[in-house]
Amino acid sequence: MMPFVFIHSITAIENDNHQHKTILKKIIFDRNIITVFITHSFHVLFIELANRTYYLGVLREKFIESEHIQTRILSNYQCLSINELMNNTFLNYAFVHHAKYYPYLCQQQKQLKCFYDNRYRCICDVNRFSNCFTFNHTLSYDCQGENICENGDLCFQDNIKCPILSICACPECYYGTKCQFSTRGFVLSLDYILGYHIKPNVLFHRQPF
Incomplete structure (x- = not known):
């Protein structure tokens, strides 16, 4: 989901x-x-x-x-x-x-x-x-033509008329605020290795890794 x-x-x-x-x-x-x-x-x-x-x-x-x-x-x-x-x-x-x-x-x-x-x-x-x-069932998910998401991902806004927040829906193997990071291939960066496991608003020593 x-x-x-x-x-x-x-x-x-x-x-x-x-x-x-x-x-x-x-x-x-x-x-x-x-x-x-x-x-x-x-x-x-x-x-x-x-x-x-x-x-x-x-x-x-x-x-x-x-x-x-x-x-x-x-x-x-x-x-x-x-x-x-x-x-x-x-x-x-x-x-x-x-x-x-x-x-x-x-x-x-x-x-x-x-x-x-x-x-x-x-x-x-x-x-x-x-x-x-x-009821409009056909809302477009491209942030009204200003899609900031990379890798062809969907862009959503928190309000249709007066948006103040844009969110990217990253597919499998992609993450980041703009879906700019990928876990595909062999990499050594901690961003790639721990990206799926980092919990927001949790101190580093309380992270599950």
């Missing part, structure tokens, strides 16, 4: 389009907990892992300022594709025809929390109604 997650916040606005903001959070080595500070109001949080796998993290009607929220990624909170929920007969219908069956998905599958298609993300509320809204 890639060492970062995307936090998608959705804010519902009465008589207007919803707001969608995305935050990128890197997972610290040897940790399974992340902390996210969100200053804007929101009603829904989706957590996106590698391979565009989505989970419903938070769902609420009202935003509470200075609230401390704890949530976990649970398998039964995964948002499923309609390709997994509908048979080919329904999927072959025109979009306007098969979309009208979306409310039945929440009513028939009591454990379903959310689902999506190429245009929309839908949530099953407490009354088992489906609430759908547009």
Whole structure:
């Protein structure tokens, strides 16, 4: 799994389009907990892992300022594709025809929390109604054309509109802030030898090597 997650916040606005903001959070080595500070109001949080796998993290009607929220990624909170929920007969219908069956998905599958298609993300509320809204599934990962990553790696930013941090997703055998180092071949540099084992924010004498 890639060492970062995307936090998608959705804010519902009465008589207007919803707001969608995305935050990128890197997972610290040897940790399974992340902390996210969100200053804007929101009603829904989706957590996106590698391979565009989505989970419903938070769902609420009202935003509470200075609230401390704890949530976990649970398998039964995964948002499923309609390709997994509908048979080919329904999927072959025109979009306007098969979309009208979306409310039945929440009513028939009591454990379903959310689902999506190429245009929309839908949530099953407490009354088992489906609430759908547009959701961009085709975000490009090139830091808006300013890719600083080497070796053809993907570049991610912590915020789409006002980014302050860029992170490179290094493939196997590459590491470094720009994926500039490689463990391929025979080398004697400690950077290469210990690169995968160095824990951040840990004193040298407490490192695991």
